[in-house]
Amino acid sequence: MALFDEKIRQQLRDILKNMKDAVNLSFFTQEFECWPCTDVHEFVKELASLTDTIKLSVFDFQKDKARADKFRVDKIPAIVLNGKDNAYAGIKYYGLPGGYEINSFIQDMIELSGRKEPLPAAIASRIAAISKKVHLQVYVTLTCPFCPGAVAVAHRLAQESAMVEADMIDVSLFPYLGQRYQVTSVPMTIINETHSLVGVQPMENILDVIKKL
Amino acid sequence: MDFKLQTGIFTEEQNFKPLKTDIVYDVLILGGGPAGFTAAVYCMRKGVSTGLIVKEIGGQVAETAGIENYMGYRYINGMDLAMKFKEQVAQFGIDYDEKGTVKAIETGDVKKVRLTDGRVFSARALIIATGAAWRKLGVPGEDELRGKGVANCSTCDAPFYVNKKVVVVGGGNSGIEAAIDLAKVGEKVTMVQFLDRLTGDKSLEDKLHEFKNVQVRYEHEVTGINGSQSVESVTVKNRKTGKTEDVSAQGIFVEIGLVPNSEFAKGVLKLNQAGEIMVDCASRTSAPGIFAAGDVTDVPFKQIIIAAGEGAKAALSACNYILMGE
Numbered sequence: 001m002a003l004f005d006e007k008i009r010q011q012l013r014d015i016l017k018n019m020k021d022a023v024n025l026s027f028f029t030q031e032f033e034c035w036p037c038t039d040v041h042e043f044v045k046e047l048a049s050l051t052d053t054i055k056l057s058v059f060d061f062q063k064d065k066a067r068a069d070k071f072r073v074d075k076i077p078a079i080v081l082n083g084k085d086n087a088y089a090g091i092k093y094y095g096l097p098g099g100y101e102i103n104s105f106i107q108d109m110i111e112l113s114g115r116k117e118p119l120p121a122a123i124a125s126r127i128a129a130i131s132k133k134v135h136l137q138v139y140v141t142l143t144c145p146f147c148p149g150a151v152a153v154a155h156r157l158a159q160e161s162a163m164v165e166a167d168m169i170d171v172s173l174f175p176y177l178g179q180r181y182q183v184t185s186v187p188m189t190i191i192n193e194t195h196s197l198v199g200v201q202p203m204e205n206i207l208d209v210i211k212k213l
Numbered sequence: 214m215d216f217k218l219q220t221g222i223f224t225e226e227q228n229f230k231p232l233k234t235d236i237v238y239d240v241l242i243l244g245g246g247p248a249g250f251t252a253a254v255y256c257m258r259k260g261v262s263t264g265l266i267v268k269e270i271g272g273q274v275a276e277t278a279g280i281e282n283y284m285g286y287r288y289i290n291g292m293d294l295a296m297k298f299k300e301q302v303a304q305f306g307i308d309y310d311e312k313g314t315v316k317a318i319e320t321g322d323v324k325k326v327r328l329t330d331g332r333v334f335s336a337r338a339l340i341i342a343t344g345a346a347w348r349k350l351g352v353p354g355e356d357e358l359r360g361k362g363v364a365n366c367s368t369c370d371a372p373f374y375v376n377k378k379v380v381v382v383g384g385g386n387s388g389i390e391a392a393i394d395l396a397k398v399g400e401k402v403t404m405v406q407f408l409d410r411l412t413g414d415k416s417l418e419d420k421l422h423e424f425k426n427v428q429v430r431y432e433h434e435v436t437g438i439n440g441s442q443s444v445e446s447v448t449v450k451n452r453k454t455g456k457t458e459d460v461s462a463q464g465i466f467v468e469i470g471l472v473p474n475s476e477f478a479k480g481v482l483k484l485n486q487a488g489e490i491m492v493d494c495a496s497r498t499s500a501p502g503i504f505a506a507g508d509v510t511d512v513p514f515k516q517i518i519i520a521a522g523e524g525a526k527a528a529l530s531a532c533n534y535i536l537m538g539e
């Protein structure tokens with residue numbers, strides 16, 4: 001059954017016209033699809049069918065291990081978003097970008113296609129100064145209206161710095177991770193396993209934590 | 214799965230121009246809730262040069278699930294209404310900054326607005342529409358356990374409390390809505406209400422009473438939140454007998470109203486005891502050329518339609534000040 005109805009399909013087509021260059025989506029699943037994988041597979045297929053600027057590749061998490069390692073995918077379902085050169089940009093979705101998360105996903109694609117506002121100079125120079133590897137995990141639920149804000153900030157950081165990678169994780173699909181990091185409120189951003197921030201935080205606050213790492 | 218696509222985020226983006234630090238605007242509007250967005254529409258239509266600083270689009274409206282009392286819509290999802298506000302502003306090609314947070318303002322002929330990221334903007338008139346944020350209980354454990362069981366958004370976080378015990382503090386509309394969200398999934402919901410009755414709309418109260426797993430403790434208050442790694446219990450006190458008791462709970466949702474976002478105006482503008490910016494009937498604050506509107510002010514009743522109306526009024530007053538020096 002189609003995930004998008006005709007109205008959403010048309011709205012998405014209009015929005016995706018704003019994309020400048022192509023964007024590569026790599027979807028990781030497995031041969032016998034896990035139940036959430038089926039939905040996410042359908043999602044990326046329907047999305048890619050809306051415009052030529054989205055290039056979709058589908059990988060088997062186990063058989064295509066080399067590719068999974070290259071994009072640092074460690075669980076499924078996973079979507080990796082890269083720009084037109086398909087170089088690893090550090091932007092991932094673990095789970096379906098459904099509910100409110102569709103908005104962060106579309107925003108990521110438009111920005112990765114090369115259409116984005118420059119960041120204020122003071123922030124850009126702080127990002128340029130990041131010298132350690134940083135891993136951001138943003139835990140969300142799909143019914144949370146402001147979670148896309150936290151995902152957008154983390155993913156923008158990943159776009160701007162080769163040192164940063166950032167995941168959106170639907171906590172309802174990965175309850176063991178929710179337990180490990182004691183997520184009881186979303187959005188929650190885990191920084192390098194050791195630090196956590198609750199709520200939608202401005203980029204400066206995340207940069208403050210990164211500086212202390 | 215439904216997709217809550219907000220077309221407003223994307224389609225009009227190119228109409229916004231970045232806010233400039235090297236010019237003096239006629240009017241700078243602080244805040245992007247109903248008051249700020251409405252003020253922006255009025256200023257742009259008057260043709261004064263206008264800048265808009267928005268920390269989070271939509272403000273409280275974006276945090277509201279469904280709205281049934283904003284005229285023109287029998288029902289609209291909060292985020293959708295926020296996007297409609299933004300789209301209406303976007304048609305004017307306004308100078309716009311999103312995610313910027315105001316840290317300080319300075320009075321004078323030319324007013325200065327300082328952001329936390331170091332940028333400074335200037336304008337001859339300001340409209341402050343920074344709204345309000347969740348009020349805290351101010352009890353031990355609240356800050357320490359925030360995000361570890363202490364929460365505000367029940368639609369966001371209800372999934373974490375399946376078959377668990379939770380406390381909801383506050384017996385107004387927000388508290389009742391949270392209790393309903395949580396009663397659907399949780400084992401037991403204890404509502405703690407200061408007064409001897411609930412103060413929400415009758416329709417919501419009726420819905421609440423359909424749940425058998427909700428207990429309301431009237432005339433009680435929360436005096437502490439306990440737990441080492443996460444919330445384990447909540448200490449409540451009977452306001453009549455003074456007796457305290459620990460209620461076992463893994464989560465506590467604090468729904469006791471809001472505090473105005475007026476921190477940066479302290480010492481600059483006259484505030485009332487609640488911290489609200491005091492305004493006269495033409496939205497003027499105690500400083501000439503600085504206007505305020507919406508939930509951040511001492512205007513009674515905090516509602517979307519009221520904030521929007523006040524935003525329009527503040528904009529017209531600010532335009533008069535710019536164009537006529539009034």
Ligand SMILES: Cc1cc2nc3c(=O)[nH]c(=O)nc-3n(C[C@H](O)[C@H](O)[C@H](O)COP(=O)(O)OP(=O)(O)OC[C@H]3O[C@@H](n4cnc5c(N)ncnc54)[C@H](O)[C@@H]3O)c2cc1C
Pocket residue numbers: 243244245246247248249266267268269270271272273274276277278279280281282283313314315316342343344345346387474477506507508509515516517518520
């Ligand atoms: C859960 C909930 C449900 C509600 N339901 C309803 C309802 O059904 N109907 C109704 O009429 N009303 C409802 N309300 C009330 C209504 O949302 C508010 O009265 C209204 O949003 C106030 O508008 P505002 O523009 O004054 O402020 P806000 O909506 O609070 O917007 C403030 C804006 O200022 C920004 N801001 C804050 N601080 C700064 C800063 N330092 N620098 C820059 N920007 C800043 C914010 O990010 C935001 O953009 C509800 C409120 C809540 C919390």
